Amino acid sequence: MKKIVDVAAGVITRPDGSFLLGQRAPGTFYPGYWEFPGGKVEPGETPAAALVRELDEELGIRVHALNPWLMREHHYEHAHVRLHFFEVHDWSGEVNDHVHSALAWQWADRLKVAPMLPANGPILKALRLPRAMGITHAGEIGVAAQLAALDAALSAGLRLVQVREPLLDEDERGAFAVEVVRRAHAAGALVVINGDEALARACGADGVHLRAVQLAALEARPDLPWVGASCHSRTELERAAALELDYAVLGAVRETPTHPGQAALGWDGFGRLAAELSIPVLALGGVAPADMSAARASGAHGIAAIRGAWAA
Incomplete structure (x- = not known):
């Protein structure tokens, strides 16, 4: 039985309703696939704290407020992942990618990048649900x-x-x-x-x-x-x-x-x-x-x- 790996993921939004996706780099699992930015929750961290740290390290942005949203589990070949999704609507700084091959601002009802990382795919329909x-x-x-x-x-x-x-x-x-x-x-x-x-x-x-x-x-x-x-x-x-x-x-x-x-x-x-x-x-x-x-x-x-x- 694989150990469960907790991961924090952020739906980073702009006032126009778009959200940020990153393309996984060569040399990682699922290279070329798109995902919501985030990373592994370290021992002693809460998922929220892990996401604040990861977005600073990965993108150079400072999170001022985030909301808990969804939690989904997915069994990959290499790991059983538990993804804690947060909505990040209040942040500052200029997005500068440090780990992805590319970044893209997207809308759930007209996605222009593919393929999505399997665990992240179902999130797109949830984002299409009106508030x-x-x-x-x-x-x-x-x-x-x-x-x-x-x-x-x-x-x-x-x-x-x-x-x-x-x-x-x-x-x-x-x-x-x-x-x-x-x-x-x-x-x-x-x-x-x-x-x-x-x-x-x-x-x-x-x-x-x-x-x-x-x-x-x-x-x-x-x-x-x-x-x-x-x-x-x-x-x-x-x-x-x-x-x-x-x-x-x-x-x-x-x-x-x-x-x-x-x-x-x-x-x-x-x-x-x-x-x-x-x-x-x-x-x-x-x-x-x-x-x-x-x-x-x-x-x-x-x-x-x-x-x-x-x-x-």
Whole structure:
């Protein structure tokens, strides 16, 4: 059995949304492959401290803030690697490479370099997942009001919508889903349908969002481009990760009108449950766009909201 080697990797970003990749040099394992910069965690180091040190040594940049993000394991021929990914959004200095053959700033939806190091490849899809999810509630506020709020949110940059309409009857829900998909796709946004794979396929949505009870009964991931699930415990989060879903939604961070009396996790509780998972986790429950920084500092990929997503 190979010893597990802990490695810290950084998703170093610029304000334009691009991130940095490095090409492995000749004489190393997988020469010519592209990877996220980072390196081995030394004895006595935390992964975060190791990444700060490695980025200084490899690139000459100083990290001022980083957020925990994902943890993935990969079995290479030479090692069993545990990769701790951090998002590095606050750094300074001029990038000067010391160990790679080349460096390139890239975007996840239009990658121009290849091949990616196998352990790093799945990270690219996670980077394509929008940071904010708006969850519809047309059954409460009316279809016309929800579609007006959707248009406003799409114009403001929302790029991920979950259609969740338990109060609409089947025909109303189907017609509403078709209209949401039409408007969202015109704006370049993704749409997932809550709990109904058949409706997701029928209305041309991008995927399905599974309820926790559906996740528990699931034997294999549905064959759709985007699949996520609602989770309330570490066991459910690990189940979603084992099935290689694209994301999970965890809550509630704060008490909400939807679930009055339900104990809130708080950001510390959220961070403990979501730590070191292989899939992105969105924070749900009384959150709004103003909470994005706190969410990501706690290890969330972003936020999911019902009322908070549609506020003017």
